[in-house]
């Protein structure tokens with residue numbers, strides 16, 4: 001494991017590499033404990049590099065066996081070796097020479113899952129961001145692009161399948177039961193896109209004909225026997241390939257496209273050229289084992305990795321500060337894909353919920369950083385919601401500011417101008433400036449300035465003058481290292497809603513530029529005067545969530561309720577209802593903290609009932625509307641002095657009140673929504689299940705009777721309904737014998753299927769209450785739980801610390817104590833996963849004083865542990881700073 005050098009990498013220190021590696025030939029002799037890697041590099045000096053400049057290669061945990069230059073051994077006096085660098089001093093004077101490096105590595109003991117490792121007996125690699133240096137010495141930086149030829153040799157029985165990037169070019173038998181394969185990738189790529197897979201796997205095969213008529217062989221490799229579970233992923237892949245042709249004009253460029261599912265993986269998936277490696281959770285699905293949410297995730301992630309072929313691979317990043325160049329853009333592309341495949345409004349609401357749940361707290365806490373950061377200690381810690389999700393929101397805003405057509409023109413120019421480049425955010429913004437002739441310099445602050453801007457709006461209407469004035473003010477709170485903020489360009493979509501729900505038009509508007517119902521906020525204050533508005537409108541703001549800001553609008557609950565019923569923008573309708581629910585929970589939590597009974601406005605209970613029953617709305621939409629803000633969402637809105645117990649009690653009380661007020665109609669609707677016909681994972685069927693399961697939760701909360709949920713659990717014919725029933729049992733009826741029985745049945749039935757058992761861990765880890773800690777602690781000793789598997793860790797420890805507010809933030813600090821033990825235990829094997837887990841404490845400062853002190857102690861306990869990895873140290877120190 002690397003030790004922490006405390007080094008900080010800065011954007012301003014970027015320099016082009018002194019050396020280039022136009023060609024890379026790798027040869028692997030695979031062995032679990034002693035794999036030999038022979039790397040033959042064509043090395044070239046850059047035009048400006050002098051003869052005396054040494055070649056400094058990156059390495060991490062490698063055993064150097066031999067070094068040759070142009071066929072001659074390099075003696076130990078001619079190079080320096082440190083744990084992180086191989087520096088070769090004596091180099092030929094020629095512009096270009098051949099360097100041959102032989103190293104040894106041990107895949108079977110690689111528990112960090114970076115570089116070459118074994119997962120379930122399969123050899124696989126993960127090289128982003130800096131894992132290639134754990135395979136061989138190299139210029140392991142994204143601006144060094146090389147054409148790779150890879151030869152893999154292995155035992156045929158152990159590894160009948162040998163895969164790498166590009167197209168297959170040769171294969172054959174060797175003595176001693178061994179065999180080999182050769183792969184050639186004609187497209188120059190950075191080392192982080194290298195991949196190798198070898199093992200014994202089953203395959204689902206298919207074909208795709210590209211728009212220019214090229215045939216591509218598709219393969220999804222999975223554990224033997226699980227091939228049928230890859231059908232949905234294959235279908236999603238073909239739809240993605242087609243969509244990228246139709247919407248962005250992007251065609252696939254190799255003869256083969258392979259995906260491999262592995263069970264031990266630090267993240268979701270990886271876009272290696274022509275050979276995507278996936279966490280098996282995002283490939284395998286069927287109705288018996290996967291939920292509708294799993295199907296939707298698979299569709300999105302298959303698309304995401306495929307879309308990287310152009311946004312990430314053909315055009316890559318100059319350096320890791322530019323990570324959002326590929327990630328934000330590719331998330332934007334996968335969002336658009338899912339919106340086209342499913343319901344756009346529903347998809348948008350789901351995106352915004354994710355953004356608010358993950359990115360807002362990051363941006364509003366100690367780990368806030370610009371979408372394009374200027375410094376980092378550990379790049380692995382920058383695969384964040386800010387880089388990904390806010391990065392995607394910025395691309396979406398570019399589309400809003402330019403309009404669809406100019407946006408597409410800009411994207412076309414980006415592909416044309418930068419194909420084959422390692423590019424920057426400045427390059428990206430320039431194509432849009434060039435096609436639109438707009439100055440995007442103020443807009444660019446979205447990339448450079450951290451924090452969520454706040455927009456305050458006050459509306460005043462003068463009936464006599466038929467005028468409406470909107471007073472709008474922007475402010476951006478300070479974030480770590482940025483105390484003074486500059487003014488942002490905020491594109492706010494809006495509408496002035498009349499009494500019948502239709503938008504008013506106006507005669508004149510002055511005070512800000514308005515184009516196509518987008519208000520462009522650029523100054524600190526705007527006073528915008530609309531004329532020709534004789535009746536008081538309700539102002540619908542940030543429609544479609546056109547800008548990732550927090551809004552403070554002086555608005556009466558009746559106006560919000562009106563918008564929740566009538567706004568023509570479905571997103572804003574959802575937002576209005578969600579705000580009403582959040583405010584009601586906040587008010588009730590105050591009463592509870594003051595020792596009083598919670599109370600709720602009747603109007604809100606009726607509104608929820610009406611929306612549930614409104615057949616003009618899609619079922620998926622109604623389900624989302626009825627999904628209460630999570631406890632953490634409410635906590636974020638409160639902002640300080642948080643008492644998670646009061647929030648939970650208030651939220652539960654509101655769920656029960658809505659359920660009681662609408663009991664009869666919810667029960668009728670619940671029955672009516674029962675499935676007919678065979679299972680289908682399509683969006684409409686999933687929406688029906690989602691609505692029915694939302695109703696089940698209300699009915700169970702208000703009746704206090706586990707019967708309905710227990711019956712659904714027994715009768716369910718798919719995992720969505722079964723796991724929803726189990727969740728309701730665990731959350732609403734924790735002490736009921738039905739719950740214990742259902743949990744036991746579930747374990748018995750799926751005990752041998754780790755991905756399904758993850759759901760079982762998750763459901764129990766999320767069930768609220770201070771006693772959940774005992775459950776989680778004992779589950780951490782369950783035979784199926786393992787610190788070696790990131791999915792198990794995330795389902796149990798990750799869920800407990802991020803989704804179980806009352807269990808994790810127990811007032812006696814025991815939740816934190818357990819958590820720190822686990823984080824430190826995980827970190828010894830896998831620092832990356834430990835660092836990610838540790839971010840669960842990032843909002844510690846907003847807790848009430850007692851918990852705040854205990855959370856701080858926990859962070860200090862982690863930071864004082866010996867030999868902390870750079871990954872975990874970076875997170876903990878920034879969180880405490």
Ligand code: 0A1
Nearest residue numbers: 126128129266267269270271
């Ligand atoms: N580029 C991948 C994310 C990824 C990053 C790092 C990894 O290392 C363990 C793995 C995957 C994506 O955006 O999907």
Ligand code: ZN
Nearest residue numbers: 304308327330
């Ligand atoms: Zn990505």
